[in-house]
Amino acid sequence: MDQPTVGILHPGSMGAAVAACATANAATVLWCEAGRSAVSAVRAAEFGLTPVAALPELLDRSDIVISLCPPAVAEDLARDVAEYGFTGVFVEANAISPERTKRVATLLEPGAIVVDGGVVGSPPVRGKTPTLYVSGPSDTTARIEGLFAGTAVQTKVLGTEVGKASALKLSYASFQKTSRVLVALAVGMAREHGVDQELIEVASRRTDSYLSEPQYVAKTAARAWRWGPELEEAADALAAAGLPPEMLRAAATTLARWHDVKDDGELTLTDALNRLVHP
Incomplete structure (x- = not known):
């Protein structure tokens, strides 16, 4: 051996x-x-x-x-x-x-x-x-x-092919680590208004990872026209609480790439991802 x-x-x-x-x-x-x-x-x-x-x-x-x-x-x-x-x-x-x-x-x-x-x-x-x-x-x-x-x-x-393992590692890390930061922002905003325990209780009803549901991306794209402004509002709320708003503003900018597929119930995951790359 x-x-x-x-x-x-x-x-x-x-x-x-x-x-x-x-x-x-x-x-x-x-x-x-x-x-x-x-x-x-x-x-x-x-x-x-x-x-x-x-x-x-x-x-x-x-x-x-x-x-x-x-x-x-x-x-x-x-x-x-x-x-x-x-x-x-x-x-x-x-x-x-x-x-x-x-x-x-x-x-x-x-x-x-x-x-x-x-x-x-x-x-x-x-x-x-x-x-x-x-x-x-x-x-x-x-x-x-x-x-x-x-x-x-x-x-x-x-x-x-050299590069595949690195791509998988960073693809996973981009979700796993960013999601932890989003948790900090969400709980931080809720705490500012005294509803952090209620937020955690709401979240505890769902334990699945969104990463395991990529099919939902198409639904996200179809709803981007209203989700984007909602995140801009949330970013404003973060800023008012003294928390950094840039991550949510960046998410709103990403959603803006899907504005032309408003309420498109026929959109597929492939279509949504393609539009994300080539808006």
């Missing part, structure tokens, strides 16, 4: 937990001490990761490198790896756009093999089982599946 040496860049809360799962099927999992905090060192030790002094040593010893770092520094980190001349497998698992992921691939190829990755879910601790979606060369994505086989990190291959 292939027992690769794996390097993790870097052992943050997600990176360290994912790397710890990789130890089940790897010869060893390395992390680089250079420039990392004492908190990172403690976390890496708790997860059983092996320290090395500097990036060149990690790259020399690693067959597979997994990059899980803040999105803002993902390309700079990849550039450092490319400048060293790394020739193993580089898993770009950061929450960055497909376009940026492809730029990372351009930096590292043909010397290295790049796998696009995206982790959906919470760090794999205390019973959590996130999924690592991957896309890239089929023989290499199979190696990544093997690396996490039997662990709390589930893997799913999306195909051979």
